[in-house]
Amino acid sequence: MSIQSNNNKPNGGGIEIGQNTIYNIVLLIVDIVLLVFKFWLTIIQEIIKIFSTRPLEHVNGKLVLITGAGHGMGKEMALQYASLGAKVLCWDVNEQTNTQTVKEIKQAGGTAHGYICNVARREEVLELATKIQKEHGFVSIVINNAGIMPCHPLLEHTEQEIRLMYDVNVVAHFWIIQAFLPAMIERNEGNIVALSSCAGLFGLANLVPYCGTKFAVRGYMAALAEELRKQNPLSKIKFTTIYPYMIDTGLCKNPHYRFPNLMKLISPKDAAASIIEAQRQGLEEAAIPRHFVGVEKVSRIIPRKAMRLVNDFLDTGVDTDKI
Amino acid sequence: MSIQSNNNKPNGGGIEIGQNTIYNIVLLIVDIVLLVFKFWLTIIQEIIKIFSTRPLEHVNGKLVLITGAGHGMGKEMALQYASLGAKVLCWDVNEQTNTQTVKEIKQAGGTAHGYICNVARREEVLELATKIQKEHGFVSIVINNAGIMPCHPLLEHTEQEIRLMYDVNVVAHFWIIQAFLPAMIERNEGNIVALSSCAGLFGLANLVPYCGTKFAVRGYMAALAEELRKQNPLSKIKFTTIYPYMIDTGLCKNPHYRFPNLMKLISPKDAAASIIEAQRQGLEEAAIPRHFVGVEKVSRIIPRKAMRLVNDFLDTGVDTDKI
Missing domain, CATH: 1.20.5 (Single alpha-helices involved in coiled-coils or other helix-helix interfaces)
Structure with missing residues (x-):
């Protein structure tokens, strides 16, 4: 004035x-x-x-959706969420394995509903999501877990393999998010969890297109968190990106390592517990084991040439599944 | 003994x-x-x-393939490689703009050949690649440049947009590499350049699926370099990933910034010169401007919450293209 x-x-x-x-x-x-x-x-x-120890959000009575619930980490997460009192919505493209997961949850006294869905088909995802939200109400936690991992040199990858990998590992996530995020925005609560991989932190041989899909997950999740924050600075919706190291789910067919005691396959059970903990703590990024995010951050500063010496020393990776 | x-x-x-x-x-x-x-x-x-100043590899007489040569940075790279004496193979899905690029190169006394190709179609890429390698010989430098960038909130993205984005920005790269890498491996020389983006370094609002594609490029390129090195520790094939900041090509429709002098749109001409320099220097990663890779490395160590304060202070980004 x-x-x-x-x-x-x-x-x-x-x-x-x-x-x-x-x-x-x-x-x-x-x-x-x-x-x-x-x-x-x-x-x-x-x-x-x-x-400090972060408090764990309760999941009791909450609706948790898990894609790829018929197998591996998806199945283990379904079992463990149910044992924590959550109502679990099990999605899988394979009816038999999915039904088995639901059966095991019910046998253990938990609540679960099974749905057959090819998450790569947008219309199928949106229709099922509408039905579920009408029947069961608000889905609090959505876990984009379903994924495939063909493992061989890029020149041996077929068109079908690459297309399916991008469809399932990345593009399907967008359909799921488009289906369930609007209700989360409306209530300003909820948690979206996405399974990336250590192949989303580091470039690995025999996993060229796969690394692309898992880096993509890391990228779109960071962007989505930023987008929601820009739309509403007080947004309480949480985004958790998970980077599992080699998990013993059958995806990782031919792992090799020089020091098996230092870096061994993690059981799907331990991995699932670790993912659930990360979600309940509201972590934005969580590797399994946790310190791998730190390793990536530090290794990003070290020149690639020097990091390659360390990699060669550790001599850890996945061999082609075509042997 | x-x-x-x-x-x-x-x-x-x-x-x-x-x-x-x-x-x-x-x-x-x-x-x-x-x-x-x-x-x-x-x-x-x-x-x-x-x-120290890195020596520049000569490109005189070499065959350079550029996808998306009809427009923006692709066109500028084509013109500049031709002016350095390279024979340029211009690929684009748009015949009219591609022909215009070839015409301008010839008018300036350079050598160029134009090809119409939808790089998202694997068969089309492989057939054209066979024809070109038969007619012209070894393609030394391959630049995966073609890309699209729809820019609005994830919930407003259509299925077609997302699918096309993944097809053109990532999956097409694999077809091009599958077509031209075998000859490079045979001769143990060559250079593959891929256009990622600063959206491949940072998660940005209004660009959620796009960030996914550009992180994917960063990830598969790191993996491919590692795969080739594992296959042959003496491999001389070079991989260069480019992260341009906002370039004034029409892709970036509604940029906004608080400090226009600090972060302004870069001309396609300057960006092309910067990419060519990075390729000729054999850099593995190069942002435009260069220091952005360093910014990402440092920002990766700083907690996200603190980085968000810096982002909000700088208030730089892209607004939706739907306004």
Whole structure:
């Protein structure tokens, strides 16, 4: 106000611009000071969080949707969520294995419903989602777990393999999110979990297109969290990206390692428990084992040439499934 | 040898196992010492490289294939490679714009051939690649440039948009590589360049599926470099992943920024020059501007919550193209 009333000088217009500029500069400096303060405060808070135990959100009575629930980690997550009191919606393209999961949950006294769905087909996903939300209500936790992992050199990958991998491992996630996110936005709650992989953190031989799909999951999840935050800075919807190392689910057919004690196959049961913990803690990124996200962050700073020496020393990876 | 001949003790077998273990431990220690030495040597070499000018590989007389050559950065790369004496193979799905690029190259005294190809169709790519390699010989440099960028919230993306995006921005790259990599492996030379994006380094609002495609490019390229290195430790085939920031090609319809002088749209001409330089220097990763790779590496260590404060302060991004 005082700036605008100051017009007793001959070249009033010019001064006004000058004063506006000064005003903007002051605003900018205040903004920078605030940024620096909040930035370091957040870093200190985040460091403290590392050393404190995060509270676990309860899942009792909540609806949890798991794709690929007929097998491996999907099945284990379904069993464990049910044992925590959640109502589990088991989706799989394979009716037999999916029914088996539902049966085991019911036998253990849990609540589960099985649905046959090819998640790569958008119409099928949207129709089933509408039906489920009408019948059961709000789905709190959605876990994009279904995935396939052909494992051989890129030049040996067929068109069908690559297309199916992108359809199931990435594109299907978008149909699921388009089906269940609107209700989450409406209630401003919910959790979307996506299965990436350590192949979404590091580029691995014999897994060229697969690494593409798993990096894609990491990328779209970061973008989605950012998009929701931009749409509503007070958004409480949580996004959790999971990077499992080699899990003993049958996906990983020919693992090899120089130091089996240091890096061994993790059981689907332990992996599922780790994923559920990450979701309940509201972690944005969680590797299995956890420290792998840190390894990636550090290795990203080290020149690739030097990291290759470490990789060659550790000599860990997956061999082609065509042997 | 001396270990094995040492069998004058009563419990020879047991001792032999013990000696083998000792032998293995010594080998391991030697391996670790060598690793540490080579690791730090490589880091020093890489740091020196940052401050030295890298030699530029000549492209004169070489065959360069560019997809999406009818428009934007693809067109500019075609013109600039031709002006450096390369024979340019221009691929595009749009005959009119592609022919225009070839015409401009010829008018400027360069050599170019135009081909109409929908890179998303594997058969079409493989057939054209066979024809080209028969007619023109070895393609030294392959640039997977063609891409599309629909820009709006995930919930507004149509099935067709998402499928086409994954087909063109990622899956098509595999067909091109499957077509041209075998000849490169045979001659142990060549360069594959792939256009990722800063949306392949950071998750950005309004670009959720697009970020997925561009992270995918980053991931499969890292994996492919690793795969080739594992197949042949002396492989000389180079892989270059490019992360352009906002380029003024029409792809980026509604950019916004708080500090236009700090982060402005880059011209396709400057971007093309930067990509060609990165390829000729044999860089594995190159952002435009270059320092963005460093920004990503550093930002990856900083907690996301703190990085979001910086993002909000800079307030830079792309608005939906549906306004």
